[in-house]
Amino acid sequence: EDVTAAVLERKRIEHERDYDVLTGLYNRRAFDARAKKLFRMPEKLGHAALLMMDMDNLKQINDRFGHPAGDTAIYHTAQAIRAILRSQDELVRYGGDEFLLLFHSLPQNILRRKLEDICRAVRALRVADLPELRITVSIGGVYAAGQISELVEKADLALYRAKAQKDSAVLYEEDFHDSE
Numbered sequence: 001e002d003v004t005a006a007v008l009e010r011k012r013i014e015h016e017r018d019y020d021v022l023t024g025l026y027n028r029r030a031f032d033a034r035a036k037k038l039f040r041m042p043e044k045l046g047h048a049a050l051l052m053m054d055m056d057n058l059k060q061i062n063d064r065f066g067h068p069a070g071d072t073a074i075y076h077t078a079q080a081i082r083a084i085l086r087s088q089d090e091l092v093r094y095g096g097d098e099f100l101l102l103f104h105s106l107p108q109n110i111l112r113r114k115l116e117d118i119c120r121a122v123r124a125l126r127v128a129d130l131p132e133l134r135i136t137v138s139i140g141g142v143y144a145a146g147q148i149s150e151l152v153e154k155a156d157l158a159l160y161r162a163k164a165q166k167d168s169a170v171l172y173e174e175d176f177h178d179s180e
Contacts, residue, residue, distance in 0.1 A: 020093040022071055023078035031092040031100060035148040038102075046105030050148075051141040052155040053081070053118070055097035056166045057134070065130060072127055073135050080121040084114075099137075100152070108143050115139055115169035123167065136167035143171065 018030035026034065038045045055077060062070040074097060081099065082091055090102040103114070122137045140159025142151050154172040162170040 023075055023093050025078055026092045028092065028094050031090065034090065035102065039148050049103040049106050049111050049141060049143040050151040050155045051101040051139050052159045053099040053101065053137045053139045054159060054163060056136045056138055058097040061133065069130055073133060076125050076127055077122055077135055077137065080125050081118055084117050084121050111143055115141060119167060119169055138162035138166055139169040141169065141171045
């Protein structure tokens with residue numbers, strides 16, 4: 001009985017350490033640990049794509065409807081994205097209104113469709129208590145081999161481009177560094 005209680009307590013502590021309370025997704029710390037393991041096993045990872053997503057209008061939602069509505073928007077955005085993913089895809093609340101998504105073994109020709117599916121799913125969100133709430137995301141993505149830190153940097157550059165347009169998705173291109 002004491003062992004069971006200790007095991008349950010350890011699992012509760014690990015869950016609180018690794019998962020975001022609001023969305024139930026992995027948090028940044030857990031993702032970093034998981035990504036390090038995955039990127040050491042390229043045969044398991046396959047062709048990877050990393051997406052960095054940012055909610056376009058969270059500040060306006062918080063200002064107009066209050067922070068509880070902002071939390072609701074974050075939660076529903078996470079659920080909308082999660083609903084269209086495969087079981088092996090890693091969705092993470094990276095911080096605030098940012099999400100990371102790591103696709104395992106995803107053919108490159110499918111990536112563009114996934115980007116469009118995510119934008120469409122989030123755009124279609126309607127929250128029962130706040131029918132006038134409109135949620136969109138901007139997405140920066142990269143489809144490449146490399147270290148996780150390099151992929152995050154490239155996805156962030158692409159996200160910067162997507163944020164300029166709002167409610168859009170941009171895939172990283174090598175010439176992004178040249179135009180900075």
